[in-house]
Amino acid sequence: MTVQQRALNEVLEESTDFASAQELHARLIARGHRVGLATVYAQLRRGADAGELDSMRADTGEVRFRRCGQRSHHHHLICRTCGHAVELDAPEIEAWTKGFESRYGFTEIDHIVEVTGLCANCATE
């Protein structure tokens, strides 16, 4: 656990919405940390691979990250423009996917569900 990792974790901890690698890097610099952009990218990649971070691609092409607050399985409603996120309960989805196990003979069923849209703020611009 390096100094840079601790610093990034801190910033991720404090932000509630999805943030881009560059935004996170800028915040680190603003706080006086000396961190390379490539390092931030590397850290974010590791975090996402390890399942500690959720990632999504914005309309602009950047990837945005957020620490996953809930441990249990859940989904997000995410603004495609600014990354603002709402956590969703999805009992319907869980039930829906369960049904496939017997119906199609599939096992170990998993699912990825991302709901995206434009939040009230971004829609007016």
Next chain:
Amino acid sequence: MTVQQRALNEVLEESTDFASAQELHARLIARGHRVGLATVYAQLRRGADAGELDSMRADTGEVRFRRCGQRSHHHHLICRTCGHAVELDAPEIEAWTKGFESRYGFTEIDHIVEVTGLCANCATE
């Protein structure tokens, strides 16, 4: 309406899934059309602006296009091992996502749903 536009329309007409600008360009070249990549991008942009094309950003970062309104939205149940796919109807999902428009003030809501598992064949191996 130029020759290149007619050619691209033809290719879009024939493809049922979302295709990237580069894929579409490659298909045009494969058919013997002399078209520049920049032209394909320009055409796709115009088509999307005019509402004739749906566009979405893939995980890889490319933008993929599809002619609008053909074929209703659906999802797949895909085997993680052999790639075997089953088409799914998802009325529950559609209804579920619709509810968010008013509840959270989001507009233009879209969703990505991927259901994966092991098919009967692959599970026994």
Next chain:
DNA sequence: TTACTTGCAAACGGTTTGCATCGAG
């Protein structure tokens, strides 16, 4: 004619990589 489209090449912006160095364990 005239405005719009074409298409090459160069620019752009986010991300990744090569590699020498650093530092945690």
Next chain:
DNA sequence: CTCGATGCAAACCGTTTGCAAGTAA
């Protein structure tokens, strides 16, 4: 001491733009 993390600079890749030449109407 060792191996993974760091960070600069350069490479990458999809996309956009500048601009000269072409073409539909």
